[in-house]
Amino acid sequence: MIAICAGMMPAAVSCGIEKPENADGKGSIVVAVTDTSGFFPGSVLGEPFFMDSTEVSVQSRTHMFTASRMTGESGVAVFEGLASGTYSVFVRREVSVGPNRIVFTGFSDLRLAGEETATDTILAKTIAVSNxxxxxxxxxxxxxxxxxxxxxxxxxxxxxxxxxxxxxxxxxxxxxxxxxxxxxxxxxxxxxxxxxxxxxxxxxxxxxxxxxxxxxxxxxxxxxxxxxxxxxxxxxxxxxxxxxxxxxxxxxxxxxxxxxxxxxxxxxxxxxxxxxxxxxxxxxxxxxxxxxxxxxxxxxxxxxxxxxxxxxxxxxxxxxxxxxxxxxxxxxxxxxxxxxxxxxxxxxxxxxxxxxxxxxxxxxxxxxx
Ligand SMILES: [Ca+2]
Ligand SMILES: [Ca+2]
Ligand SMILES: [Ca+2]
Known part of the structure; x- marks a missing residue:
């Protein structure tokens, strides 16, 4: 991945959009990941199943920041020390079925203001990677x-x-x-x-x-x-x-x-x-x-x-x-x-x-x- 932002700041649309509103770095995002498809062993169609070993990524929409974590057994990933701002949260877990790849994925936007914790439950959906x-x-x-x-x-x-x-x-x-x-x-x-x-x-x-x-x-x-x-x-x-x-x-x-x-x-x-x-x-x-x-x-x-x-x-x-x-x-x-x-x-x-x-x-x- 190549950072292209350096040197672009004087232009009309700045890269990195804007500085963190409050770079205190004391906010937290807590994400729970669920699936209701009944795909995973032990899960039931229509009932939330908390997905472990799932990659959760956060990407700031207001300043330059990305981070990734894996969910634990309870299907939860925690991000701490975050500056205030708006974040996009992405969920991804790859599952192989037959000759084609299948990925469970979901996303959400969260806002952090000051010292607080933003919590969300993201429902993952399947997509086939075969196209x-x-x-x-x-x-x-x-x-x-x-x-x-x-x-x-x-x-x-x-x-x-x-x-x-x-x-x-x-x-x-x-x-x-x-x-x-x-x-x-x-x-x-x-x-x-x-x-x-x-x-x-x-x-x-x-x-x-x-x-x-x-x-x-x-x-x-x-x-x-x-x-x-x-x-x-x-x-x-x-x-x-x-x-x-x-x-x-x-x-x-x-x-x-x-x-x-x-x-x-x-x-x-x-x-x-x-x-x-x-x-x-x-x-x-x-x-x-x-x-x-x-x-x-x-x-x-x-x-x-x-x-x-x-x-x-x-x-x-x-x-x-x-x-x-x-x-x-x-x-x-x-x-x-x-x-x-x-x-x-x-x-x-x-x-x-x-x-x-x-x-x-x-x-x-x-x-x-
Ligand atoms: Ca290319
Ligand atoms: Ca031609
Ligand atoms: Ca042409």
């Missing part, structure tokens, strides 16, 4: 002097044990408005979407491999020294209706709307979704509607942790990229390859520089791009 997922989103831009933002890319990762196919997959830029009825709708809306048309088994991604979808598959270093070289991207987005660059050696995700823009996403707050491509429609506002049930993965990022959610919590319960500034060449990538709890605040960390086609913890020889 295609978004592993990195690079959206911040790299050169403030020239407003260079054309080096954006989305990286996918195959966390399953099988070769998967990207044929007909859709990559979106989600609508950036706040919809109060969002959680009751069975579809999500995109401003625009790009699709990789294929025969069904034309575009494989092997287990444990990455696929980089560039906005433009060019060597952006020629235009901005801090930019990544995306000339060897696996795919690029192409809009035939716009004045878009088309690298003939890199296959295209093609625009499926009437809009003329290339695939470009907000530098501060936006959501990105990948979905199976068999069902979508253009609505009366020229937005792309995609059934929630067809969404493979989605990531919402926001520099500001207090911003209102734009993507349903059924797809992403939190924000990646908290504290990242525009044109910082910082990127957001999964904390560990394949871990997807559907809460990007936990699943993603801020990194710099971006890592197209590899993981930020990978050894140098794997960084072939």
């Amino acid at each position: 295609l997922m978004i592993s990195e989103v690079f959206y911040t831009g790299s050169c403030a002097s020239s407003y260079y933002l054309y080096d954006q890319f989305v990286e996918l990762y195959n966390a399953s044990n099988d070769t998967l196919y990207l044929d007909d997959i859709i990559l979106t830029r989600q609508l950036g408005t706040i919809d109060p009825d969002m959680e009751t709708k069975d579809y999500v809306r995109a401003i625009y979407a790009f699709q990789l048309q294929g025969t069904g088994n034309q575009w494989p991604i092997a287990p444990g491999r990455y696929a980089v979808i560039a906005s433009d598959a060019v060597n952006h270093r020629a235009y901005c020294a801090a930019s990544p070289d995306l000339s060897k991207a696996d795919y690029e987005c192409f809009n035939a209706l716009g004045n878009d660059y088309d690298n003939p050696y890199v296959p295209n995700f093609e625009s499926i709307t009437y809009r003329t823009t290339d695939y470009l996403i907000s530098l501060a707050h936006n959501s990105v979704v990948i979905a199976t491509g068999e069902e979508w429609m253009i609505d009366e506002n020229n937005y792309v509607r995609i059934p929630v049930s067809n969404v493979i993965d989605g990531v919402e990022y926001s520099a500001n942790p207090a911003a209102a959610k734009e993507l349903t919590v059924r797809i992403d319960a939190g924000f990646a990229g908290i504290g990242i500034t525009r044109y910082s060449a910082a990127s957001v990538e999964r904390r560990e390859p394949g871990l997807d709890t559907n809460n990007s605040t936990f699943d993603f960390v801020n990194i710099s520089p971006p890592t197209p086609g590899y993981f930020h913890g990978a050894p140098a020889w794997m960084r072939w791009r």
Whole structure:
């Protein structure tokens, strides 16, 4: 993990958000972790079962602080000596069932003010780690002097044990408005979407491999020294209706709307979704509607942790990229390859520089791009 905060403080959105309100370090968080699925030996469906040997992590939302503990036999983890502020609490316990990984996970937000103890019981839910997922989103831009933002890319990762196919997959830029009825709708809306048309088994991604979808598959270093070289991207987005660059050696995700823009996403707050491509429609506002049930993965990022959610919590319960500034060449990538709890605040960390086609913890020889 790379600390990207140093040197960014003078920017408009500060990293670390703000100083601790009261750095007395005398607060405590007590978390009990329960499951009601009846999954664990000795537990009963519908009745709270206190989970031991479960990792609990706390992450401050108001200053730079993270810590992890394991729950004891009573299913409780205690964090002491905490400064005042707001904390996100994450719960994780990995359980292996068959060929696929299953993780129990849950989260909560707690507020500590002065010398006090905040207590919460977190109900854990299962998620299967066996999917295609978004592993990195690079959206911040790299050169403030020239407003260079054309080096954006989305990286996918195959966390399953099988070769998967990207044929007909859709990559979106989600609508950036706040919809109060969002959680009751069975579809999500995109401003625009790009699709990789294929025969069904034309575009494989092997287990444990990455696929980089560039906005433009060019060597952006020629235009901005801090930019990544995306000339060897696996795919690029192409809009035939716009004045878009088309690298003939890199296959295209093609625009499926009437809009003329290339695939470009907000530098501060936006959501990105990948979905199976068999069902979508253009609505009366020229937005792309995609059934929630067809969404493979989605990531919402926001520099500001207090911003209102734009993507349903059924797809992403939190924000990646908290504290990242525009044109910082910082990127957001999964904390560990394949871990997807559907809460990007936990699943993603801020990194710099971006890592197209590899993981930020990978050894140098794997960084072939
Ligand atoms: Ca393009
Ligand atoms: Ca191309
Ligand atoms: Ca990466």
